[in-house]
Amino acid sequence: MGFGWFDFFLISSAGGLIGFLAGMFGVGGGFLLVPILNIVLGIPMELAVGASACQVLGPATTSLLARKIKFRDLFFPLVITGGLLLGVIAGTGILEHAKSSTSVVLNARNIIVADLVVLIAYLFMLTGLGVLSLRSARRDDSELKGTLFTERFQIPPVARFPSLVEEPLSIPVIAWFGLGLGLLSGLLGISGGLLLFPVLIFGLGIPTHRAITCSLMIVWIVAFQSTIAHAWHGNINIMIVIALLLGGTVGARLGSDLNARLKGLQLRRQFGWLLLSVALMIGARLVFLLAG
Amino acid sequence: MLDKIFFIIACIIIPVLWGVIVNWIFNQWQDRSNNNSDDDYIFPDYQI
Numbered sequence: 455m456g457f458g459w460f461d462f463f464l465i466s467s468a469g470g471l472i473g474f475l476a477g478m479f480g481v482g483g484g485f486l487l488v489p490i491l492n493i494v495l496g497i498p499m500e501l502a503v504g505a506s507a508c509q510v511l512g513p514a515t516t517s518l519l520a521r522k523i524k525f526r527d528l529f530f531p532l533v534i535t536g537g538l539l540l541g542v543i544a545g546t547g548i549l550e551h552a553k554s555s556t557s558v559v560l561n562a563r564n565i566i567v568a569d570l571v572v573l574i575a576y577l578f579m580l581t582g583l584g585v586l587s588l589r590s591a592r593r594d595d596s597e598l599k600g601t602l603f604t605e606r607f608q609i610p611p612v613a614r615f616p617s618l619v620e621e622p623l624s625i626p627v628i629a630w631f632g633l634g635l636g637l638l639s640g641l642l643g644i645s646g647g648l649l650l651f652p653v654l655i656f657g658l659g660i661p662t663h664r665a666i667t668c669s670l671m672i673v674w675i676v677a678f679q680s681t682i683a684h685a686w687h688g689n690i691n692i693m694i695v696i697a698l699l700l701g702g703t704v705g706a707r708l709g710s711d712l713n714a715r716l717k718g719l720q721l722r723r724q725f726g727w728l729l730l731s732v733a734l735m736i737g738a739r740l741v742f743l744l745a746g
Numbered sequence: 747m748l749d750k751i752f753f754i755i756a757c758i759i760i761p762v763l764w765g766v767i768v769n770w771i772f773n774q775w776q777d778r779s780n781n782n783s784d785d786d787y788i789f790p791d792y793q794i
Contacts, residue, residue: 515765
C-alpha cells in the first residue's frame, strides 16, 4: 500500500488529534487510533492494528526514560510477561487467521473477516468500558479503592511484591490477566493501559503512583512483543508509524497540559462518553457493513 | 528471512529511537527552563 504526502499529512493529523485526547485522559489511544485509521481513513484493518501497536513504543519509551525505574519495580512486569507473550501470539494468530479468510458473503455483500472480527471485539470492549467509566464518574476518587483480586481470587501459588502492595498476589491470576491483555493487544493493536490501569488500582489495590510506573513497563513490554509479532506477519507500514509518531507527540503534549486543569470526576465522565461515541461509530460501521 | 529480521528490528528501533529523542529534547528544555527560572519545574507526566 503506497502513501503520498497528503495521506502522510492526514494520518499525522489523525495521530495528533488522538494524541491530544490520549494525553488529556492519560491513556495510549490505540483504542481510538485503530477505528479512526480503518473507518475514517480507509486503512486496511491489519495495517491499522500493526501501526497502532508499533507506534506505542515511542511514547512508552519517552515515559519510561522520564522515570527512575528501580530493580524491584521489574518483578511484577516480569511475572506477567509470560502470559502477555502467549496472549500476543494468540491475538496476532486470530488476526492472521481472519486476514487469510479474506472475505465472507453476508446479505449478498462481501465482508472482510479481519474487519468484522476486530470491529466486533472493539464494540464490546468500548461499550463495556464506557458504561463502567460513566458509572464510576458518579463516585469520588476516594470511594473507588478496591482489592477485588487480592480478597476473592487468591489462587496459589502466591507471591509478594513489597514495592507495589502489602497483600500477596496470585501468580495464576496475574498470568491469566496477562494472557487476556496480550490477546487484546495482538488482536486489536491496543497498548493495554486502558484495561491495565483500572485492574492494577481497583482490582489489585496498588497505589496510583506505583500503578503508573508498573503500567508503563507492562505497556512497553506488550508493545515490544506485539510489534515483533505484527512485523513478522507483515502488518506494519513504517510510513504510517512515522506519521503517527510525529503527530501524536505534539497532540499528547497539548492534551496532557489540558489534563492538569480538569478534575477526576469530570475526566471520567468525558472519557466514558468518548468511549461510547467511538463504540457508536463502530456500531454504525458494522450496521453499514452487514446491512448495506 | 534476513529481510524479515531487519524489518522487525527497524520496526522496534524507529519508535524507540523517536522516544529517546523526544525524551532528550524535553530534558534539554527542562535544563533551559531551570537556568531561566528559580521556580521548580515539574516534568510533564505521560501515562500510556
